[in-house]
Structures are given as C-alpha cells and as structure tokens.
Amino acid sequence: MSKLIYSLILIVIGALVGIYLPWYAMGVAFGLIAFVLNMPVKSSFLTGFLAGFILWVVAALWLDLQHPSTLPGRMAQVFPLKGNVFALFAVTGVLGGLFSGIWTWAGARLRQK
Secondary structure (H helix, E strand, O other): OOHHHHHHHHHHHHHHHHHHEEEEEEHHHHHHHHHOOOOOHHHHHHHHHHHHHHHHHHHHHHHHOOOOHHHHHHHHHHHOOOOOOOHHHHHHHHHHHHHHHHHHHHHHHHHOO
C-alpha cells in the first residue's frame, strides 16, 4: 500500500479514537495499526508524523472555530510566538506528529522482530 493510503487510514482511525478515548490512546492505536498492516519500517515514522500532524492541526482549528476563545491568543503570547495563533497550531501539530510518528514507527518495528 502507498503512504497516502496508510496516512488516510491513520487519520480516520485516529479521529475515531480521539472522539472516545484520551489523547494518548491515539498513539497506541497508531502503533497497533502499523503492526497489523505490516507497515514498512523505513517510511512508518514519516507516515505517522504526517497523519498525526494533520490530525492535531485540524482538531485544534476545529475546536478554535467551534468555540471561539481568547485562550489560544493568550497561549501564543506566553510562548515566543508573538501572539500568532496559527504558529501555536503548527507547534501543536509538530508535537502531535512526533508523538504519532514514534508510536507508528514502534508498531512497524515490533512487527519486523
């Protein structure tokens, strides 16, 4: 399967898991999916990173649009982002991508042993 198909599967499953379970359950789900689908180890981190990045950025944007608040702007002032809320969403995406990429790599690596 291609990386795009893997990414779409990870995004859909991650979104469903994110609705019903805590945020860290998404990592376990990504690892299980990588294990079950026998993802190649070489591209598993990048695939998981991209899926996690997209999922976390879209979730942050969705929550911000659904419930307008001054909190993201104030948090962007706390961090050295000069009040840029979209940079805060990008940082959130990077953290979510790293988390998801490591779990996806671990699941794919576990299958190879």
